[in-house]
Amino acid sequence: xxxxxxxxxxxxxxxxxxxxxxxxxxxxxxxxxxxxxxxxxxxxxxxxxxxxxxxxxxxxxxxxxxxxxxxxxxxxxxxxxxxxxxxxxxxxxxxxxxxxxxxxxxxxxxxxxxxxxxxxxxxxxxxxxxxxxxxxxxxxxxxxxxxxxxxxxxxxxxxxxxxxxxxxxxxxxxxxxxxxxxxxxxxxxxxxxxxxxxxxxxxxxxxxxxxxxxxxxxxxxxxxxxxxxxxxxxxxxxxxxxxxxxxxxxxxxxxxxxxxxxxxxxxxxxxxxxxxxxxxxxxxxxxxxxxxxxx
Numbered sequence: 001x002x003x004x005x006x007x008x009x010x011x012x013x014x015x016x017x018x019x020x021x022x023x024x025x026x027x028x029x030x031x032x033x034x035x036x037x038x039x040x041x042x043x044x045x046x047x048x049x050x051x052x053x054x055x056x057x058x059x060x061x062x063x064x065x066x067x068x069x070x071x072x073x074x075x076x077x078x079x080x081x082x083x084x085x086x087x088x089x090x091x092x093x094x095x096x097x098x099x100x101x102x103x104x105x106x107x108x109x110x111x112x113x114x115x116x117x118x119x120x121x122x123x124x125x126x127x128x129x130x131x132x133x134x135x136x137x138x139x140x141x142x143x144x145x146x147x148x149x150x151x152x153x154x155x156x157x158x159x160x161x162x163x164x165x166x167x168x169x170x171x172x173x174x175x176x177x178x179x180x181x182x183x184x185x186x187x188x189x190x191x192x193x194x195x196x197x198x199x200x201x202x203x204x205x206x207x208x209x210x211x212x213x214x215x216x217x218x219x220x221x222x223x224x225x226x227x228x229x230x231x232x233x234x235x236x237x238x239x240x241x242x243x244x245x246x247x248x249x250x251x252x253x254x255x256x257x258x259x260x261x262x263x264x265x266x267x268x269x270x271x272x273x274x275x276x277x278x279x280x281x282x283x284x285x286x287x288x289x290x291x292x293x294x295x
Contacts (some may be wrong), residue, residue, distance in 0.1 A: 018066040021235045022251040030091025030107070030258035033098055034266055035225035039218065040099040044210035045092055046203045048225070052091075053199035055226020057235055060196075063189045069081050069292035072193045079182055080191065083196040087175040093168030100161030103263035107256045108147045108279035109165040114249070114286045115140040116173035117180075136285040143281030144169075149274040188237035192230070248288050253283050 032052070039048050064071065072079060097106045115137045121127040148162040179191060214222060240247045256279055265267035 005041035005283065012035035013187045014242040015247050018241075019165070019251050020241045021239035021242060022248040023254055025232045025235035026255040027237065027258050030103070030227045030262055032225050032229040032232065032256055033094075033107070033259065034223050034262040035228065036095050037098045039221050039225065040095060043212055043214070043218065044055055045095050046210050047204050047212065048087070048095060048222070049092060049199055050203040050207055052226045052229055053196040053203070055223045056230030056233075057193070057196050058227055059066065059230030060189060060193055063234070064193075066144075067189070071187060071200050072190050074186060074190055074194065076182060077194075077227055079178070080186075080194040081198065083175055083182060083191070084195040085202075086171050086178070086192075086197055086200050088167045088202065088211055090175055093164045093171065097161045097165035097168060099164065101267040102271065102275070103267070104256055104269065104279075105147060105261040105275045106161075106165045106257040108275050108282060109144055109162070110169050110172070111253065111256070111279065111286060112140055112166075112169050113173045113176065113281045114289060116281075119174050120173055120177045121180075124174075125181060133289055136288045140282050140285030143278045143285060145278070146281060147275050147278030149272070153210055161190045163283060178295065188234070192233050192237075196230075198259040 036048055036052070093108065094106065096110075118129055118133050119137050120127050144166070148166070182191065244249075260269075260271050263271075
Protein backbone atom coordinates (compact mmCIF):
# COMPACT_ATOMS: atom_id res chain seq x y z
CA UNK A 1 0.00 0.00 0.00
CA UNK A 2 1.19 3.47 -0.82
CA UNK A 3 2.68 5.61 1.95
CA UNK A 4 -0.26 7.98 1.38
CA UNK A 5 -2.28 5.58 3.49
CA UNK A 6 0.03 5.38 6.49
CA UNK A 7 -2.37 7.62 8.38
CA UNK A 8 -5.54 5.70 9.42
CA UNK A 9 -7.66 8.83 9.06
CA UNK A 10 -6.38 9.51 5.55
CA UNK A 11 -6.85 5.86 4.63
CA UNK A 12 -10.49 5.90 5.75
CA UNK A 13 -11.09 9.09 3.77
CA UNK A 14 -10.26 7.17 0.59
CA UNK A 15 -12.52 4.21 1.34
CA UNK A 16 -15.58 5.84 -0.22
CA UNK A 17 -13.67 6.58 -3.43
CA UNK A 18 -12.36 3.01 -3.51
CA UNK A 19 -15.85 1.58 -3.06
CA UNK A 20 -17.20 3.88 -5.80
CA UNK A 21 -14.43 2.74 -8.14
CA UNK A 22 -15.24 -0.93 -7.44
CA UNK A 23 -18.97 -0.41 -8.01
CA UNK A 24 -18.22 1.37 -11.29
CA UNK A 25 -15.81 -1.38 -12.36
CA UNK A 26 -18.30 -4.19 -11.68
CA UNK A 27 -21.04 -2.30 -13.52
CA UNK A 28 -18.81 -1.81 -16.57
CA UNK A 29 -17.73 -5.46 -16.53
CA UNK A 30 -21.40 -6.49 -16.51
CA UNK A 31 -21.99 -4.16 -19.46
CA UNK A 32 -19.03 -5.68 -21.30
CA UNK A 33 -20.45 -9.16 -20.73
CA UNK A 34 -23.81 -8.08 -22.12
CA UNK A 35 -22.16 -6.59 -25.22
CA UNK A 36 -20.18 -9.79 -25.74
CA UNK A 37 -23.35 -11.89 -25.44
CA UNK A 38 -25.07 -9.76 -28.07
CA UNK A 39 -22.08 -10.00 -30.41
CA UNK A 40 -21.60 -13.74 -30.04
CA UNK A 41 -25.00 -14.36 -31.57
CA UNK A 42 -23.37 -13.40 -34.89
CA UNK A 43 -19.59 -13.34 -34.47
CA UNK A 44 -16.89 -15.78 -33.39
CA UNK A 45 -15.38 -15.54 -29.93
CA UNK A 46 -12.03 -14.92 -31.66
CA UNK A 47 -13.35 -11.80 -33.37
CA UNK A 48 -15.01 -10.60 -30.15
CA UNK A 49 -11.77 -11.05 -28.18
CA UNK A 50 -9.69 -9.31 -30.86
CA UNK A 51 -11.79 -6.15 -30.83
CA UNK A 52 -12.28 -6.33 -27.05
CA UNK A 53 -8.50 -6.09 -26.66
CA UNK A 54 -7.98 -3.60 -29.46
CA UNK A 55 -10.58 -1.09 -28.32
CA UNK A 56 -9.60 -1.76 -24.70
CA UNK A 57 -6.23 -0.16 -25.37
CA UNK A 58 -8.02 3.16 -25.82
CA UNK A 59 -8.54 3.24 -22.04
CA UNK A 60 -4.75 3.16 -21.55
CA UNK A 61 -3.99 6.17 -23.75
CA UNK A 62 -4.32 8.79 -20.96
CA UNK A 63 -2.03 6.75 -18.69
CA UNK A 64 0.54 6.20 -21.42
CA UNK A 65 0.38 9.90 -22.35
CA UNK A 66 0.96 10.95 -18.74
CA UNK A 67 3.53 8.33 -17.74
CA UNK A 68 5.25 7.77 -21.08
CA UNK A 69 5.94 4.47 -22.77
CA UNK A 70 8.35 3.66 -19.96
CA UNK A 71 5.42 2.45 -17.85
CA UNK A 72 5.04 -0.62 -20.07
CA UNK A 73 8.69 -1.67 -19.81
CA UNK A 74 9.01 -4.93 -17.91
CA UNK A 75 11.84 -7.09 -16.62
CA UNK A 76 9.51 -10.12 -16.54
CA UNK A 77 8.29 -10.62 -20.13
CA UNK A 78 7.78 -14.36 -19.79
CA UNK A 79 5.71 -13.92 -16.65
CA UNK A 80 3.44 -11.60 -18.65
CA UNK A 81 3.22 -14.14 -21.46
CA UNK A 82 2.25 -16.94 -19.05
CA UNK A 83 -0.24 -14.85 -17.09
CA UNK A 84 -1.76 -13.27 -20.23
CA UNK A 85 -2.09 -16.63 -21.98
CA UNK A 86 -3.96 -18.11 -19.03
CA UNK A 87 -6.16 -15.01 -18.71
CA UNK A 88 -6.95 -15.11 -22.44
CA UNK A 89 -8.20 -18.70 -22.22
CA UNK A 90 -10.19 -17.76 -19.10
CA UNK A 91 -11.93 -14.85 -20.85
CA UNK A 92 -12.60 -17.09 -23.87
CA UNK A 93 -14.29 -19.63 -21.59
CA UNK A 94 -16.42 -16.93 -19.95
CA UNK A 95 -17.51 -15.44 -23.30
CA UNK A 96 -18.43 -18.89 -24.62
CA UNK A 97 -20.31 -19.59 -21.37
CA UNK A 98 -22.38 -16.39 -21.51
CA UNK A 99 -23.30 -17.29 -25.09
CA UNK A 100 -24.97 -20.42 -23.70
CA UNK A 101 -26.11 -19.44 -20.20
CA UNK A 102 -27.89 -16.50 -18.53
CA UNK A 103 -25.56 -13.68 -17.52
CA UNK A 104 -26.44 -14.00 -13.82
CA UNK A 105 -25.65 -17.72 -13.77
CA UNK A 106 -22.19 -17.27 -15.28
CA UNK A 107 -21.51 -14.35 -12.94
CA UNK A 108 -22.52 -16.43 -9.91
CA UNK A 109 -20.19 -19.26 -10.94
CA UNK A 110 -17.41 -16.71 -11.42
CA UNK A 111 -17.81 -15.66 -7.78
CA UNK A 112 -15.90 -18.82 -6.85
CA UNK A 113 -12.69 -17.12 -8.05
CA UNK A 114 -11.75 -15.57 -4.65
CA UNK A 115 -12.17 -18.97 -3.02
CA UNK A 116 -10.01 -20.64 -5.65
CA UNK A 117 -7.41 -17.90 -5.25
CA UNK A 118 -7.28 -18.80 -1.56
CA UNK A 119 -6.74 -22.46 -2.41
CA UNK A 120 -4.19 -21.84 -5.17
CA UNK A 121 -2.13 -19.46 -3.04
CA UNK A 122 -0.98 -22.41 -0.93
CA UNK A 123 0.92 -24.42 -3.60
CA UNK A 124 1.86 -21.46 -5.81
CA UNK A 125 2.71 -18.70 -3.32
CA UNK A 126 3.43 -20.86 -0.26
CA UNK A 127 0.88 -18.95 1.79
CA UNK A 128 -0.71 -20.44 4.90
CA UNK A 129 -4.48 -20.83 4.88
CA UNK A 130 -6.48 -21.34 8.07
CA UNK A 131 -8.85 -24.28 8.52
CA UNK A 132 -11.83 -21.91 8.47
CA UNK A 133 -10.80 -20.70 5.03
CA UNK A 134 -10.65 -24.28 3.73
CA UNK A 135 -14.14 -24.91 5.11
CA UNK A 136 -15.35 -21.73 3.37
CA UNK A 137 -13.80 -22.94 0.10
CA UNK A 138 -15.62 -26.29 0.46
CA UNK A 139 -18.95 -24.58 1.22
CA UNK A 140 -18.43 -22.16 -1.66
CA UNK A 141 -17.79 -25.02 -4.06
CA UNK A 142 -21.06 -26.54 -2.89
CA UNK A 143 -22.72 -23.26 -3.79
CA UNK A 144 -21.22 -23.44 -7.28
CA UNK A 145 -22.71 -26.91 -7.73
CA UNK A 146 -26.09 -25.46 -6.79
CA UNK A 147 -25.70 -22.60 -9.28
CA UNK A 148 -24.61 -24.94 -12.06
CA UNK A 149 -27.60 -27.19 -11.35
CA UNK A 150 -28.14 -30.77 -12.53
CA UNK A 151 -27.78 -29.70 -16.17
CA UNK A 152 -24.10 -28.94 -15.54
CA UNK A 153 -23.31 -32.62 -15.80
CA UNK A 154 -25.37 -33.30 -18.91
CA UNK A 155 -23.98 -33.50 -22.41
CA UNK A 156 -26.07 -30.70 -23.90
CA UNK A 157 -25.13 -27.08 -24.53
CA UNK A 158 -26.33 -25.98 -21.11
CA UNK A 159 -23.99 -28.50 -19.52
CA UNK A 160 -21.16 -27.29 -21.76
CA UNK A 161 -21.89 -23.71 -20.71
CA UNK A 162 -21.58 -24.55 -17.02
CA UNK A 163 -18.36 -26.47 -17.66
CA UNK A 164 -16.93 -23.50 -19.57
CA UNK A 165 -17.86 -21.11 -16.75
CA UNK A 166 -16.19 -23.39 -14.19
CA UNK A 167 -13.06 -23.70 -16.34
CA UNK A 168 -12.96 -19.94 -16.86
CA UNK A 169 -13.29 -19.35 -13.11
CA UNK A 170 -10.41 -21.69 -12.30
CA UNK A 171 -8.14 -20.16 -14.96
CA UNK A 172 -9.06 -16.62 -13.90
CA UNK A 173 -8.17 -17.48 -10.30
CA UNK A 174 -4.85 -18.91 -11.48
CA UNK A 175 -4.13 -15.74 -13.49
CA UNK A 176 -4.93 -13.59 -10.45
CA UNK A 177 -2.58 -15.59 -8.23
CA UNK A 178 0.18 -15.04 -10.80
CA UNK A 179 -0.73 -11.35 -10.95
CA UNK A 180 -0.49 -11.12 -7.14
CA UNK A 181 3.07 -12.39 -7.37
CA UNK A 182 3.86 -10.05 -10.31
CA UNK A 183 2.33 -7.10 -8.46
CA UNK A 184 5.51 -6.78 -6.41
CA UNK A 185 7.33 -5.42 -9.46
CA UNK A 186 4.72 -4.71 -12.16
CA UNK A 187 2.23 -1.82 -12.35
CA UNK A 188 -1.40 -2.50 -13.22
CA UNK A 189 -1.13 -0.56 -16.50
CA UNK A 190 1.83 -2.75 -17.51
CA UNK A 191 -0.14 -5.94 -16.93
CA UNK A 192 -3.22 -4.66 -18.77
CA UNK A 193 -1.14 -3.43 -21.71
CA UNK A 194 0.70 -6.70 -22.27
CA UNK A 195 -2.46 -8.75 -21.84
CA UNK A 196 -4.13 -6.65 -24.54
CA UNK A 197 -1.14 -6.93 -26.90
CA UNK A 198 -0.87 -10.71 -26.50
CA UNK A 199 -4.60 -11.08 -27.07
CA UNK A 200 -4.45 -9.00 -30.25
CA UNK A 201 -1.49 -11.01 -31.59
CA UNK A 202 -2.96 -14.46 -30.85
CA UNK A 203 -6.54 -13.78 -31.90
CA UNK A 204 -5.34 -11.69 -34.87
CA UNK A 205 -3.46 -14.71 -36.22
CA UNK A 206 -6.69 -16.71 -36.30
CA UNK A 207 -8.96 -13.83 -37.29
CA UNK A 208 -8.84 -14.42 -41.09
CA UNK A 209 -10.30 -17.90 -40.50
CA UNK A 210 -13.44 -16.58 -38.79
CA UNK A 211 -13.72 -13.01 -40.09
CA UNK A 212 -17.18 -11.63 -40.67
CA UNK A 213 -17.51 -7.99 -41.72
CA UNK A 214 -19.27 -6.05 -38.94
CA UNK A 215 -22.13 -3.71 -39.72
CA UNK A 216 -22.43 -0.27 -38.09
CA UNK A 217 -24.27 -1.62 -35.04
CA UNK A 218 -21.70 -4.36 -34.49
CA UNK A 219 -18.84 -1.85 -34.71
CA UNK A 220 -20.54 0.11 -31.95
CA UNK A 221 -20.91 -3.00 -29.80
CA UNK A 222 -17.28 -4.05 -30.40
CA UNK A 223 -16.08 -0.59 -29.40
CA UNK A 224 -18.35 -0.50 -26.34
CA UNK A 225 -17.25 -3.93 -25.13
CA UNK A 226 -13.57 -3.04 -25.51
CA UNK A 227 -13.71 0.38 -23.90
CA UNK A 228 -15.96 -0.79 -21.05
CA UNK A 229 -13.65 -3.71 -20.30
CA UNK A 230 -10.50 -1.58 -20.47
CA UNK A 231 -11.88 1.14 -18.20
CA UNK A 232 -13.25 -1.47 -15.79
CA UNK A 233 -9.82 -3.10 -15.40
CA UNK A 234 -8.24 0.24 -14.54
CA UNK A 235 -11.04 1.17 -12.13
CA UNK A 236 -10.65 -2.13 -10.29
CA UNK A 237 -6.91 -1.55 -9.97
CA UNK A 238 -7.63 1.96 -8.68
CA UNK A 239 -10.15 0.63 -6.16
CA UNK A 240 -7.59 -1.60 -4.44
CA UNK A 241 -5.09 1.27 -4.41
CA UNK A 242 -7.54 3.63 -2.70
CA UNK A 243 -8.75 1.20 -0.05
CA UNK A 244 -7.82 -2.23 1.35
CA UNK A 245 -9.09 -5.24 -0.58
CA UNK A 246 -11.13 -6.27 2.48
CA UNK A 247 -13.08 -2.99 2.15
CA UNK A 248 -13.72 -2.89 -1.60
CA UNK A 249 -13.83 -6.59 -2.57
CA UNK A 250 -17.32 -7.26 -1.11
CA UNK A 251 -18.72 -4.63 -3.48
CA UNK A 252 -17.59 -6.78 -6.41
CA UNK A 253 -20.68 -8.85 -5.67
CA UNK A 254 -22.74 -5.95 -7.04
CA UNK A 255 -21.78 -7.54 -10.37
CA UNK A 256 -24.56 -10.13 -10.06
CA UNK A 257 -27.20 -7.44 -9.56
CA UNK A 258 -26.04 -5.69 -12.72
CA UNK A 259 -25.77 -8.98 -14.64
CA UNK A 260 -29.26 -10.06 -13.60
CA UNK A 261 -30.66 -6.63 -14.51
CA UNK A 262 -29.01 -6.55 -17.94
CA UNK A 263 -29.95 -10.18 -18.55
CA UNK A 264 -33.58 -9.35 -17.84
CA UNK A 265 -33.60 -6.11 -19.87
CA UNK A 266 -31.71 -7.35 -22.93
CA UNK A 267 -32.34 -11.09 -23.04
CA UNK A 268 -35.50 -11.65 -20.95
CA UNK A 269 -33.47 -13.84 -18.58
CA UNK A 270 -34.95 -14.54 -15.14
CA UNK A 271 -32.44 -15.93 -12.58
CA UNK A 272 -33.43 -19.42 -11.46
CA UNK A 273 -33.86 -20.46 -7.82
CA UNK A 274 -30.67 -22.52 -8.18
CA UNK A 275 -28.74 -19.43 -9.31
CA UNK A 276 -30.04 -17.23 -6.49
CA UNK A 277 -29.56 -19.85 -3.76
CA UNK A 278 -26.12 -20.90 -4.93
CA UNK A 279 -25.02 -17.29 -5.36
CA UNK A 280 -25.94 -16.55 -1.72
CA UNK A 281 -23.87 -19.53 -0.56
CA UNK A 282 -20.85 -18.51 -2.65
CA UNK A 283 -21.09 -14.84 -1.66
CA UNK A 284 -21.36 -15.81 2.01
CA UNK A 285 -18.27 -18.01 1.74
CA UNK A 286 -16.32 -15.30 -0.04
CA UNK A 287 -17.30 -12.67 2.53
CA UNK A 288 -16.17 -15.00 5.33
CA UNK A 289 -12.72 -15.31 3.76
CA UNK A 290 -12.50 -11.54 3.27
CA UNK A 291 -13.74 -10.82 6.79
CA UNK A 292 -11.37 -13.23 8.49
CA UNK A 293 -8.34 -12.21 6.43
CA UNK A 294 -5.38 -14.36 7.41
CA UNK A 295 -6.89 -15.48 10.75
